Amino acid sequence: MTKIFICDDQPTHLGAVKKIVENGILFAEHPFNIELATTDPNEIVQHLGNNEMAVYFLDIDLNHEEYDGLKLAMKIREKDPFGFLIFITSHLEFGMVTFEYKLGAFDYIMKTPDLELFKERILAALRAVVERTTTNSEVNRIKLKTDYEDRYLSVEDLIMLEIVGNHRLQITTKDQVTECNGTLKKVKSELPNYFFSCNRGIVINLKEVAAQKLETVVMTNGSIVQCSGRQMKELKKRLGKT
Secondary structure, three states: OEEEEEEOOOHHHHHHHHHHHHHHHOOOOOOEEEEEEEOOHHHHHHOOOOOOOEEEEEEOOOOOOOOOHHHHHHHHHHHOOOOEEEEEEOOOOHHHHHHHOOOOOOEEEEOOOOHHHHHHHHHHHHHHHHHHHHOOOOOOEEEEEOOOOEEEEEHHHEEEEEEEEOOEEEEEEOOOEEEEEOOHHHHHHOOOOOEEEEEOOEEEEHHHEEEEEOOEEEEOOOOEEEOOHHHHHHHHHHOOOO
């Protein structure tokens, strides 16, 4: 069960978002439950820390003495690093501000007088959450630091990791290529044992190996990786080859 939290300081708008979500989750291919819809961000904070998967619809422009939407999101991240943060805003420029706060937002939804468009954006966000959770039911993720934010990537989506500079890594997943800060040794230490060091500069996901020939492997995305001679024997063993 994935819990949904909604926070907006305008009761009318809060009610509209709640109604859209209620209707949307009736037909979702994933169990959702609206845990809380409130105008008071303190109530959201009080519910944090139960280690259950959660989605947060947050109004960035909260008019509250202690929390605006960004500060509330920061508080959520302290207790829930893997939750889906979905910001609702009237100001598109706030999207860039969230990068500065390194919040790892899942989506941004613009407030609009076009209710059908607004409804579709919310439902699309829920569908994206369903897709993300069903493709990785164990929600096994790794935290990576980029220049702009902390990102959480599904371990199962990782294809390979490669050193591209001093404390700089290129991460290739099934649908994107991104760069992050850190060392290959440290990141590999946080990954399951089916990640393998082909050489000093590249770690691959053995589940994503499409073929192996001589001292190279072909990954499922078409990338060709050279394996060092000393690692080849172990690689063949791990791949079940002799």
